[in-house]
Amino acid sequence: MTNRITSSTGLLALAATTLMLSTGALAAPDSHDGRQQQQSPQHNNSGRQGDSRDQRRQGGSYQQGPQHSHQQQPQQPVTRAPAGQRGSVVPQLPSGYRMVHHRDHDYYYVRGLWYRPHGGSFIIVMPPVGLSIPVLPTGYVTLTIGGQPYYRYEDVYYVQRGAQYVVVDAPSSAQTSSTDALFIYPARNQSEQQQAQDKYECHQWGSNQTGYDPTQPYGGVAASQSVASRADYQRAMTACLEARGYTVR
Incomplete structure (x- = not known):
């Protein structure tokens, strides 16, 4: 009796196992499961990488591409003062x-x-009186006032003292005259140093030729001869400077 019960129990267990296999409830181990389990971390890592990028963006420390990391800097305007305008x-x-x-x-x-x-x-x-420079600015005007030559640029007056040109007070407006002013233009683009040398050498030559020295009161001649001697000196200066490539008017 006991043997029949045990046999019946074994048959029932075998039938149950067969039924589970036929319905797929009990699946045999698959050799691909290992590969599937190895692939799943890759999908999870991909998700974490995306989250990490989002976190970096939200944190403000992530910058994507150079177009975001470099911003256009505004250009600072350069102020240019009009020529001769004091206080600029x-x-x-x-x-x-x-x-x-x-x-x-x-x-x-x-x-x-x-x-x-x-x-x-x-x-x-405005430069103070007494300040001196070795070279006059291009475009200065030569004036002879009361027998004294002045070199004017804009409203600044200079007189020659040795090898320097010294800033002086403007002469009285009643005495100012520009009838004998020389306009000297460096037609060959001579440098400031070359201009100063040429003007000084032409001054020496003109003084030797005419006996008139504009650095002296009345040109170093009698007052009655000052006007005529000055005109001769100006012509000599013009001839010398034009021979050296300057345009003189």
Whole structure:
């Protein structure tokens, strides 16, 4: 009796197993499961990488591409002061300037204008009387007033003292005359140094030819001869400068 019960139980278990296999409830191990399990971390990593990028973007430390990391910087305008306008402030000095130290102050001279430091910039000023330069600015005008030659650029007057040109007070307006002014243009683009040398050598030659020295009162001649001698000197200067490539009017 017991044997029949055990046999019946075994048959029932076998039938149940057969039924589960036929319905797919009990699946045999598949050799591909290992590969599928190895692939699943890749999908998870892909998801985490996406989350990491999003977190970096949200955190503000992630910048995508150079077009986002470099922003267009606004250009700073450069202030240009009109020529001769005093009080104008410029951010930097023009090229080719000269520095002149006068009475414990530094002045910067370029193309007829004078500058002084003004905070982190420079301001155009009137040069003080007594300040001297070795070369006159291009475009100056020569005036002879009361027998004394003056060299004027804009409203600044210079007189020659040795090898220097010194800033002086403007002569009286009643005495000012520009009838014998020389306009000298460097037609061959001569440098400032070359212009100064040529003018000085022509001055010496003109003085030797005419006996008139504009650096002396009345030209170093009698007052009655000053006007005629000055005209001769101007013609001599013109001839000398034109021979050296200058246009003189």
